[in-house]
Amino acid sequence: MEMPCPNAAMLANRAAIVSGLRATLPGGVIAEPAELAAYANDGLTAYSQLPLAVVLPKTTGEVAAVLQYCYDHHVKVVPRGSGTSLSGGALPLADGIVLGLGRFNRILEIDLANRCAVVQPGVTNLAISAAVAADSFYYAPDPSSQIACSIGGNVAENAGGIHCLKYGMTSNNLLGVELVLMNGEIVRLGGRALDAAGYDLLGIVCGSEGLLGVVTEVTVRLLPKPECQRALLLGFPTMVAAAECVAAIIGEGIIPAAIEIMDRPAIAAAEAFVHAGYPLDVEALMIVEVDGPLAEVDHLIGAVDALALASGATTIRASASDIERTLFWAGRKAAFPAVGRIASDYYCVDGTIPRRTLPAVLTAITAIAAAEGLSVANVFHAGDGNLHPLILYYGDRPGQLAAAERVGAAILAECVRVGGVLTGEHGVGVEKRDLMLRQFTAVDLAQQTRLKCAFDAGNLLNPGKVFPELCRCAEMGRVHVHRGATRFPDLPRF
């Protein structure tokens, strides 16, 4: 992966820029290489780059002043929340600053009468739900990194989660943002009402991967917590039977809170790791969670049970308690680290496909990986067709990282070929940037980049992400991620 050619004049002028930033934001600028190293990469740990400097503002006015300085001096800016992106959205640029929003860490207002919360972008996803839990509300999107990922990053990436089949992604649960444009102008998009006048710019800022503006305040919707949650653990002798069961559930008019599938390698790895009691004699394991009023949940558990039986399930277990439900999930939620125990490294892919193509795509994935001498464990947000193949490799063996990346690219090409898309929830970032022309034509992408020009005519905000660039001359430094030495070893990933 190559990034835009660093501007030599900018690199040469580093000392002056750092002092200019320090004058703009005293006490908020990091420029020592040892301290910059903490910002050298995000959750896509294969890529690493020291930025020119890191700037840590704590008010909207400070963000505006820093951006205006950068605008005036043509300095590139990479916004960053908690740095948990899996697609390299917060990967620094050698000739640009990282604008860290970690000091924006306050919940500003909880407004239960209007079922919303106003928070600063550095607040973690889970902290919002925690702040309203006593009032029996929560914030619905639940990306697996929710204990660490920031709401500002969720807005930038339009983060999903295992429950987005029923409750939607970030954009469906977002009411408003305060946004600072690259030239330092401040605009408010949306607010506490359900819609706003004019174009739905909130809708495009959400998921724009930090290319359109810097979010400095976020208003999210809150939902009443469901009365109860129950899960079914279902085992199937074939992946085809599992896929048919998903279609049957949806066809019956049931939208579960979550439907997850794991294939045999993923089941084996997870069971060996956390002993969740998964059956080991099945080709596909499915977890179906339903939530809502007690009466509805009991009814739906019965209905899904019957559909699973009719689809040929050989294991059917319904959770009788929250402890048992949590145990069903324990293996699934530990699938990524569990897979990390069977090979030193894995590379997670994130395409979405029409669900009807699932069995054929899984067969293709196995073949694609085998051609490179690699194997794959599959976990899958089955309700919405979002695949997460985990490509197993050994980073210390020559050529294996490159092979894993080729397998990932070929899998995503297959997703697009069957009518799907490159990314369901992790974002394009730098990771899938050069695959964009597989899904879109040059004309499609030109329209998108023209939209960026309306926000950032100088292309200073997070350049080199999402859209293929013409200028590619610098090979990025790479780091091995070896034996669990990932950037966030304790962070759940599923």
Add this chain to the structure above:
Amino acid sequence: MIRAATAEAVIDAVRDASARSRTLEIVGTGTRRGYGRPVAADTLLDLSDLAGVVDYDPAELVLTARPGTLIAEIAALAGGHGQHLAFDPPDLAPLWGGASGSGTLGGALALGLGGPARPFAGAPRDHFLGFAAVNGTGELFVAGGKVIKNVTGYDLPKLLAGSLGTLAVLTEVTIKMLPAPRAGATLVWTALDARAAVALMTAALASPAAITGAAHLPAKTGYARTAMTCLRLAGVSVAVDAAAVALAELLSSFGPARRLDAADDFWRVIGSVAPLVAADDLVWRVSLPPSTAAAFVAALPLPDGARWFLDWGGGLVWLWLPPATAGHDTMIRRVLASTVGADGHATLVRAPDEVRREITPFQPLAPALAALSERVRARFDPGRVLNPGRIWPVP
């Protein structure tokens, strides 16, 4: 007038107009031409023949259609599979004098207005997954996708929803479909004022009950003799029954609840508005935080004959006034600013052309946001070929 039945015909029409500096007004069946500012274009581009469902696989929860397809046709098709358009597209055509059920899918997306289920199931934007469209220079481009979970590239469907045809001409759209609820009921409380009604709805919406509608229709709106505050429940029948009992108990301080098993007419009226208003009334739609709704309507110095009701649990006020009401826009926007602040916006949904030409039907934007919006518009249609002036006056 040009009738375009294919994407190629749309491309030709826009290229030709762009090359000759001519303007186009984009219409489907034309039921919503009365919304926004009147467009004075050189040519009408009629897309009502660009119609038909392209692909619908109910198990995938996705439907692809050409924009001229009637909402009614899609609803009937989906109904046959136990599904529906979850964004609850309101049948607004009669508000502008059109026939009920004559609106198209493209028109519903171009307006972007959600119906009574909007707080619970989302607006058209939330169900708009992908499209093909022709921009103002005649280029066909696609965005979004045909699967329900996708973050590849900017989420342009959300931008196109509600853009009133000023950015691009849709030639194919993909939307999310969802199972229709198997059972439903409506609980009714009577004789509440706005403050009590909003309090009731707020309490209900803080409960875990599966509610898909919350509206308050005051007395003298011509529908019933007393004020009606209604909650719509949906789900499987055992859950609807349990929720009806639980809510009646939770909200007993507001008086006894009456359960209606068939209240479709009430929700149709709330969604479409037209049955309540006289043919020449001025109709406004005000979106605001629910907690401000009662103060807003109480502060309105309404003339004789003016009426309102609340939808979206108080988050939406529909307001109608006699045609001779002087200074109605100033009055509504002033009261909105003083009782709600920047979190609300008011839209003049229906008025004679000359009124909508004179006063801005849409809430004016802050200067920086207005400038940004214009830059966005110009990146899609630099020559102002498409629906010029529909949202903001052409400078």
